[in-house]
Amino acid sequence: MAVLGGWNIDEMKPCNLPQKAQSAFTAITGGLVGAEYQPVLYVGSQIVNGVNYCILAVQTLMTQNAEKRLVKMVINVSSSGAISLVSVSGISI
Numbered sequence: 001m002a003v004l005g006g007w008n009i010d011e012m013k014p015c016n017l018p019q020k021a022q023s024a025f026t027a028i029t030g031g032l033v034g035a036e037y038q039p040v041l042y043v044g045s046q047i048v049n050g051v052n053y054c055i056l057a058v059q060t061l062m063t064q065n066a067e068k069r070l071v072k073m074v075i076n077v078s079s080s081g082a083i084s085l086v087s088v089s090g091i092s093i
Contacts, residue, residue: 007093009058009068009069009070012038012040012058013040014038014039014040015039015040015041015042016042017039017042017053017055018042020051020053020077021042021045021053021055021075024053024075024077024083025037025039025053025055025073025075027083028073028075028083028084028085032085034061034062035059035060035061035062036059036060036062037057037058037059037060037071037073038057038058038060039055039056039057040056040057040058040070041055041056042054042055043055043056043072048076049076049078049079050076050077050078050079050080050082051076051077052074052075052076052086053074053075053076053077054072054073054074055072055073055075056070056071056072056073056091057070057071057073058070058071059071059088069090069091070090070091070093071088071089071090071091072087072088072089072091073085073087073088074086074087
């Protein structure tokens with residue numbers, strides 16, 4: 001639904017994530033409630049206490065109007081294999 005003065009997110013094709021990033025993305029997003037996420041750009045990885053993966057995704061809120069926005073997700077896979085969501089932040093355009 002178009003919002004006066006707001007951006008409409010065009011349909012974006014899902015991207016293929018590297019296998020380890022895909023596993024982390026699936027594990028994290030499978031447990032989130034209230035929104036669905038579709039990866040559209042794999043930004044890269046960062047070696048920290050394990051590895052951080054940065055992914056741009058289309059977030060679709062599970063509301064009556066199914067509002068969409070572009071978000072940056074950072075997912076950490078620790079050196080012990082634990083997966084955690086570091087951040088989800090909207091991208092201002």
